[in-house]
Amino acid sequence: xxxxxxxxxxxxxxxxxxxxxxxxxxxxxxxxxxxxxxxxxxxxxxxxxxxxxxxxxxxxxxxxxxxxxxxxxxxxxxxxxxxxxxxxxxxxxxxxxxxxxxxxxxxxxxxxxxxxxxxxxxxxxxxxxxxxxxxxxxxxxxxxxxxxxxxxxxxxxxxxxxxxxxxxxxxxxxxxxxxxxxxxxxxxxxxxxxxxxxxxxxxxxxxxxxxxxxxxxxxxxxxxxxxxxxxxxxxxxxxxxxxxxxxxxxxxxxxxxxxxxxxxxxxxxxxxxxxxxxxxxxxxxxxxxxxxxxxxxxxxxxxxxxxxxxxxxxxxxxxxxxxxxxxxxxxxxxxxxxxxxxxxxxxxxxxxxxxxxxxxxxxxxxxxxxxxxxxxxxxxxxxxxxxxxxxxxxxxxxxxxxxxxxxxxxxxxxxxxxxxxxxxxxxxxxxxxxxxxxxxxxxxxxxxxxxxxxxxxxxxxxxxxxxxxxxxxxxxxxxxxxxxxxxxxxxxxxxxxxxxxxx
Amino acid sequence: xxxxxxxxxxxxxxxxxxxxxxxxxxxxxxxxxxxxxxxxxxxxxxxxxxxxxxxxxxxxxxxxxxxxxxxxxxxxxxxxxxxxxxxxxxxxxxxxxxxxxxxxxxxxxxxxxxxxxxxxxxxxxxxxxxxxxxxxxxxxxxxxxxxxxxxxxxxxxxxxxxxxxxx
Numbered sequence: 001x002x003x004x005x006x007x008x009x010x011x012x013x014x015x016x017x018x019x020x021x022x023x024x025x026x027x028x029x030x031x032x033x034x035x036x037x038x039x040x041x042x043x044x045x046x047x048x049x050x051x052x053x054x055x056x057x058x059x060x061x062x063x064x065x066x067x068x069x070x071x072x073x074x075x076x077x078x079x080x081x082x083x084x085x086x087x088x089x090x091x092x093x094x095x096x097x098x099x100x101x102x103x104x105x106x107x108x109x110x111x112x113x114x115x116x117x118x119x120x121x122x123x124x125x126x127x128x129x130x131x132x133x134x135x136x137x138x139x140x141x142x143x144x145x146x147x148x149x150x151x152x153x154x155x156x157x158x159x160x161x162x163x164x165x166x167x168x169x170x171x172x173x174x175x176x177x178x179x180x181x182x183x184x185x186x187x188x189x190x191x192x193x194x195x196x197x198x199x200x201x202x203x204x205x206x207x208x209x210x211x212x213x214x215x216x217x218x219x220x221x222x223x224x225x226x227x228x229x230x231x232x233x234x235x236x237x238x239x240x241x242x243x244x245x246x247x248x249x250x251x252x253x254x255x256x257x258x259x260x261x262x263x264x265x266x267x268x269x270x271x272x273x274x275x276x277x278x279x280x281x282x283x284x285x286x287x288x289x290x291x292x293x294x295x296x297x298x299x300x301x302x303x304x305x306x307x308x309x310x311x312x313x314x315x316x317x318x319x320x321x322x323x324x325x326x327x328x329x330x331x332x333x334x335x336x337x338x339x340x341x342x343x344x345x346x347x348x349x350x351x352x353x354x355x356x357x358x359x360x361x362x363x364x365x366x367x368x369x370x371x372x373x374x375x376x377x378x379x380x381x382x383x384x385x386x387x388x389x390x391x392x393x394x395x396x397x398x399x400x401x402x403x404x405x406x407x408x409x410x411x412x413x414x415x416x417x418x419x420x421x422x423x424x425x426x427x428x429x430x431x432x433x434x435x436x437x438x439x440x441x442x443x444x445x446x447x448x449x450x451x452x453x454x455x456x457x458x459x460x461x462x463x464x465x466x467x468x469x470x471x472x473x474x475x476x477x478x479x480x481x482x483x484x485x486x487x488x489x490x491x492x493x494x495x496x497x498x499x500x501x502x503x
Numbered sequence: 504x505x506x507x508x509x510x511x512x513x514x515x516x517x518x519x520x521x522x523x524x525x526x527x528x529x530x531x532x533x534x535x536x537x538x539x540x541x542x543x544x545x546x547x548x549x550x551x552x553x554x555x556x557x558x559x560x561x562x563x564x565x566x567x568x569x570x571x572x573x574x575x576x577x578x579x580x581x582x583x584x585x586x587x588x589x590x591x592x593x594x595x596x597x598x599x600x601x602x603x604x605x606x607x608x609x610x611x612x613x614x615x616x617x618x619x620x621x622x623x624x625x626x627x628x629x630x631x632x633x634x635x636x637x638x639x640x641x642x643x644x645x646x647x648x649x650x651x652x653x654x655x656x657x658x659x660x661x662x663x664x665x666x667x668x669x670x
Contacts, residue, residue, distance in 0.1 A: 174542075177569050181569070216607075220604070389634045393626070401619070401663070424600065
């Protein structure tokens, strides 16, 4: 069967009424959480994660992915109309998007953002479709030692590119890995840190932790804010961009698609970084860089295209290697694992319907979002009128039911509440939750493969550098760790010196 | 650490407020201490398990290593906070946050004994009255409608059996 036939098979899955319905629900919910400040794609995905457990794995993953890219679309709406980024990847769009809106050009800004998102999203899906199958074939042959090095590499890159303090990010990685060891040891069956609780033998519930650390902590932080939101409301007829807008945006959309595509595979905060890079590139390439910051349409087209181009490529490490590179794909990994589907090199042979169904649904989802976002922009903006304190009980009740329904255990509600409070406190003091979540997801596989690799090699650590690819990967990993340690040590020394000088 | 219970709201009515604020430095040290304690717990509990050896690690090896790393990193962060200036005050005791956390912690206590719908109905009412500042009767009405919608969606449509309590 050729790739084209398989894609057609995928469309057969994605065009079933059930898949279309859940894709639509995912896109709609994604747009809503993208529009509402403080509820990004992660909170949106984690809150609905438990609802997918009763669904077919392909349908469940289609819905969750719809939330992911729907939120990227929705985030631009509030950035442009309210100057509040719905989620982190839309921060840059605020700069020129809101300036355009102030000048009465909100419609073209929204339209160009939607078109750019559509093009970027579609190009990244094409990349996903062509890169994953051959990469998966190569990865089938890899052993546990390669997996260990790849996971360590992913976690190290997250620590390096993280926006916050390196030592705090590394602490969150260590904490996440430690939390991942709770439950039965997979290799010996010995219970660890369960303290006699049957509810903990299977480990800490990922859904409960993810909802607590991301969703609940976000809600608690938002409860502290009291500002009212004033939005600019464009009319439907104002949405149509001028020919000049399209001409000015086209090169930006093309460049940003490539930038988003490349940055999508970098673990950590790729969707955020790609928007900043795209903005800087557009400013550099522009004949009128002075217009940037005052309503340049390329300043909207570039970042919005880039953050959507990331969504497809961010799936490549997950689907080809089974290693999530960003928290959103960690949630997808968790959802697939709960359904008994292991993402990674064998996904294409064991569950081709999941992969091709997902690819096809992403094409369809992009069209749904284009249709959904433009005519309904007024409705989405009106969502901002609903007092946040009314939404909180609804969101929390759905979360509680969802978390409980995973294992039918109140232990999971405890975990959610406690991790929510802990996440709130940690975020207050600038600890990031994304590295913790990724480490938590990857922790048990890292340990299992580490011990397996050593057992297979008779206890020789040379197994982590016993062929060319491993030597390269291990060297990159070693280099990253050394550079990070040096950067931290020099920064530390400098701050001591500054302090001494100040005294 | 500063705490106060003051209470004149914008509309002039008296409302309960609790302000707990810590300096960035003190809060940073407390959080780092909590992380170090978590690391120490992991390390101590792991030391009770079979550690194996460097060549063939046992079930306690990996968590012991991670616990030690966590303690070390937290100590560095704590030391860094200790020698830094106090910084801005970080508010921790926002009234709505405390109510939401307390209500959430109460849910698992009564979720099975009272039943899911009664518990969540009460939870919704408390949240609407205390956080959304809705009057009691509309809050109860909204909670009843909400629970009926939950029952229809989760139990009838998704077939999810939630605890019904003694009824």
